[in-house]
Amino acid sequence: MQFSGRRRKVITSPQVELYGQALQFYGQPPLENMSLSEFESFAVDRLKLLKTIENLGVSYVKLSDDYKRKLDNESRNLNFPYRPDAVPDDRKSQVGPSEYEKRRKDHISHFILRLAYCQTEDLRRWFIQQEVDLFRYRFNGLQPKQKVEFLHKNNLQYDTISVEEKKTLQDKLVNSSHNVSGITVEDQDFYKVPFQDALDLVRTRKVYLKAGYVYIPHQDIVAIVLNDFRTRLSKALALTARSLPAVHSDERLQPLLNHLSHAYVGQDYSIQKNVGKISLEQIDSLSVKSFPLCMRQLHQALRDSHHLRHGGRMQYGLFLKGIGLSLEQALQFWRSEFIRGKVDADKFDKAYAYGIRHMFGKEGKRADYTPYSCMKVILSNLPSQGDHHGCPFRHSDPELLKQKLQFYKVSPSGISQILELVKGMHYQLACQKYFELTHSIEEASFSLNHPNQYFIESQRVLGGGKDIKREVGTPQRSQENSAARGSTADREAAAAANAAKDLPEMTEDLDSFFQDA
């Protein structure tokens, strides 16, 4: 080490080079020793960050100003890097960890969570989704020059097309995407990329596709980068899964990793409590009183047409399992309903009983399927002609939704509040509002993310069990409280406060665990 008077000397060490870039593909795992407590706190912090990303992604349009602002805040609070132009060895009067330390934390925590989230398809899918969203937000924050630098450093070489070809394809290129104008075509390079490397653009038809290649202007290369990131991470997780036995043999790590992977979903309602406590006769009245709208709709459709298609059977069947129906009850329930329709007992036993047993883990690979969370219902398996599954707040025409709510005797002012939330794409908040209106309470004490959670909370309210807690929140929140009752910001704060409450509790548990050890 060299000292030269007062002038700050730039000391280059291998570590600085390692974290020289703000953004990375996480290609190389960290190679250093660290304490268990740092290991644990890094992991928990990243988990909080990813959970925030998940929640923000449902409530806001990704990369909108609100979204970025909130994510900036969260990154800052958790000591993760959020300013891409900070220099790694900048140690000038900074409060808290340096940029270098933040990047190191980012690097290490990512790899720890890989260990926790590589084990099952569901965990992997969730982890990859949040990491991709995080990457997108960070890449978006880079300057154009830094973006190009990133591309080159990571070997994404795609061919550009000639000027003549650009001219020939000009109209088609302009018509294929909103942000491509005649000027774009003239000024920018267009890259020819195999369609398999640009699936997001293909899926949403936002790009020109010819003979298996998509034509992308330089400005849009981010989608490609994201896809590449996703693919690399997916492969890496598969590899990580294979080396898990070695990791699990370290007794210090196994409990922590298990705890981490269960934390993300909170409760997944896969372990059936109260099996058999619900009788089939109760279901009709329960569907009106305590089912979320999606399940009420499915139940109604089932009663009306004595049939549900596969998507509906899965969504509703697993929900019923989650509220405590036993396999025998489920079989009886579906059978008696289907028989009223066009299906005779024989056909039911042959064609449908298998599927129900499958849901309960009694067939095939004997996986015990978990009831769908709101996220899953909203995002996957779009309903099509003849289907009744999905989230009504997301998938129904607003007009039809309105009629349905009127039919279910929701007040006109309540209906317009719900429709406002739907317009803003806050589907879970809309459902929560539906809960509040149908249970005649001012404010739900929970943040809705699972249909079975809706059911349990509803039963709690109706059974007069636990008190409905008023939200004890941050000062910021109580200001908004007095300013605008029932505004969306209110809900956000409540939701965020709720989410934030869970994780500190979890960390406390982890702390005490380690103290015992």
Place this chain on the structure above:
Amino acid sequence: MPSSGYDAACLPDLLPLYYRRLFPFAQYHRWLNYGGVQKNYFQNREFSFTLKDDIYVRYQSFSTQTELEKEMLKMNPYKIDVGAIYSHRPNQHNTVKSGTFQALEKELVFDIDMTDYDDVRSCCSAAEICSKCWTLMTIAVHILDRALRDDFGFQHLLWVYSGRRGVHCWVCDEAARKLSVAARSAVAEYLSLVKGGDETVKKVVLTDPLHPFIRESLAVVERYFPQYALHEQEILSRKESVDKVLALVPEDILFLFQCCIYEGNKACSRAVGNSKGQHFEKEIMLQYCYPRLDVNVSKGVNHLLKSPFSVHPKTGRISVPMDLEELDTFDPLAVPTIRSATVLNARVSEDVKEKENEKDAAERRKIRDYKRTSLAKYVKYFDQFLDGLALSWKGELLKKSDLEKDF
């Protein structure tokens, strides 16, 4: 639609005849073996059979064409489905360490089912089809075939009549077989324009600019729309169907129409035509005619789909490949059934042997009938398809042998 008095009770007797004499095993194996370029491609392919009394068996696999023939003759399947190529022989999957038995490759497939159009066809519903609504399948094949070739660059597409109420497409290019789940789902979504279930009234929404894919698809729909929708389906003839159409028209346009009727003002219709971003006429045509595909069928690498040349047990019709040159005259109700194929074949092959040089017009007509309604022409078309596919193998095999010589 009664298919000439078909009764599933005939299957136990006719299926053995069909499998012994008509099922084109040689071509079938030639297809699924893909030139032997990849080791164990045929051996690791999953088949599933549905036997008499709805007994369903999965994870069937065969080492050779002969073994496939033997087993099919023995088991006499009512339905045959083709699945993926796995990492190990499917019939040994229980011996493989859990987690390592995986589906690796499969053709990219599409399934267009007429029941998905029930809300827009008035002539039939559910499992019925007729010549009037079959046009929907014609339109679907034209649109998807063009898109898969021109947009995605695929070359080896096998279109097959499902035997009852729809069509399947098997994209057999190597690149297609190697596609991931995410890629398959992306392709299917690119091709999807009609979205929403029973709860959605307006299922097609277009915004500016119109993507070239939409323009191309519209061009196909517009070719068929007047004859199909206005003439055959008569969507503007009865009040209830008119109402259904009007439900898809935006309110402000309807208001303008009413003005026009009152004022008789020609300027109105021009105004309507120029309304910015209003594509309701195109949206209506697409909602009535654009192909509706089930994304879930195309997504899964391990998805099992009805095999070409298998029999549809509910109709007795054979799943035959469709020659796209004759697409517009394809008649699903003239597709050979297991009865017509086996019986006709039995009768004629005897006659043919006896009267090979018969110049009698009646006999010639009989032989011509045989050729027209029998399986022969479909097998011939399948051969042509395989010839095209084989060209792609030749390149691969040469490459492989070159590499081997280097060592």
